[in-house]
Amino acid sequence: MAYNREYFQASADYLRTQVDFVPEIGIVLGSCLGPFAQTIENPVVVDYAGIPHFLLSTVASHAGKLIFGTVAGRKVVCMSGRFHSYEGYRFEELVIPIRVLKLLGVKSVILTNAAGAVNRDYRPGDVMVIQDHIKLNGDSPLRGPNVEDFGPRFFDVSRMYTPELRKLALDCAKGASLRVHEGTYMFFPGPQFETPAEIRAARVLGADAVGMSTVTEALTAAHCGMPLLALSVITNMAAGVLDQPLSAGEVDEAAEKIAGPFSDYMKTMVAVI
Numbered sequence: 001m002a003y004n005r006e007y008f009q010a011s012a013d014y015l016r017t018q019v020d021f022v023p024e025i026g027i028v029l030g031s032c033l034g035p036f037a038q039t040i041e042n043p044v045v046v047d048y049a050g051i052p053h054f055l056l057s058t059v060a061s062h063a064g065k066l067i068f069g070t071v072a073g074r075k076v077v078c079m080s081g082r083f084h085s086y087e088g089y090r091f092e093e094l095v096i097p098i099r100v101l102k103l104l105g106v107k108s109v110i111l112t113n114a115a116g117a118v119n120r121d122y123r124p125g126d127v128m129v130i131q132d133h134i135k136l137n138g139d140s141p142l143r144g145p146n147v148e149d150f151g152p153r154f155f156d157v158s159r160m161y162t163p164e165l166r167k168l169a170l171d172c173a174k175g176a177s178l179r180v181h182e183g184t185y186m187f188f189p190g191p192q193f194e195t196p197a198e199i200r201a202a203r204v205l206g207a208d209a210v211g212m213s214t215v216t217e218a219l220t221a222a223h224c225g226m227p228l229l230a231l232s233v234i235t236n237m238a239a240g241v242l243d244q245p246l247s248a249g250e251v252d253e254a255a256e257k258i259a260g261p262f263s264d265y266m267k268t269m270v271a272v273i
C-alpha cells in the first residue's frame, strides 16, 4: 500500500461529508479515558469502520469512534480509541489518524494515555505532562517513502512536545484536583507489561513512566509541524516497583477512577489552548 497524500485524503474527504465544521483541536483518548468523550456537546459520531483507509480498534477499552463536537466553546474532534503496534499494525500504518486530522484542518493535538509509573514519587491517579520520550524499541512511523506534503525526510524532534503547551498544562494544573508532574515517557511495544529488569533499565535511562502508545502519534504530529501536548494518566506503579503482579484490570480500574477529574482538567486546557 502506497501511503501517499491521496491515501489519507480519501479518509479526510469522507469525514468532510459527515460534519459541517473544521475542528481546531484533535484529541486522542487512551485506555478507559473515554468518559471525556461524553462531555462533548452536539456530538457527531463516526465509526472508524465506515472511514475509508482508516484502521479498526481491536482493544475492548477503546471505543473505535471519531467524535466531532464542542468542548469549552472549542470545536474538537476526538478519537475515542487508538491504534497500537501490539494489535498487529505496522509502525508505518500508525501515521494514519494524525495525518487524517491534519488534512481535516486540525491545528493542534492533545494525546492521552494510561501509563505505569517508573518514578517512585508518582502515584496511581497522578498525571504526567510528557516533556520528552524515549523510544528504543520498534520502527519509526515515518519509515518508508517520505510524503513531502506532510514534512521533510529528516526533522527535528527536540521540541516536539510543544513547550508553550506544556507550560499551559502545568498552569492549568494549579486549579485541578489532580497531582500533575512533568516527565519522560518511555515506549515499550507490549502487549506484555514490562519486566522488572526493563523497568529498572528505564529508570536508569531517565524514564518517569512507561506505556505502549502515544509516541507514534506524537512523531507523526511533529513531522507535520503540529503543536502537541501529551498527557499520561498514571494507572499503576510499573512492574517490580511494588511486590505484586500487574493486571489490565488494575489499569482499567484506576483509569476509570480518575476519568472524571481528568476530563475536567482536559476541559480547562481545551478552553485556553
Ligand code: HPA
Pocket (backbone or CB within 6 Å): 114, 115, 116, 117, 188, 193, 194, 210, 211, 212, 235, 236, 237, 238, 239, 246, 251
Ligand atoms: N506498562 C505499559 N503500559 C501501561 C502500563 C504499564 O505499566 N500501565 C498502563 N499502560
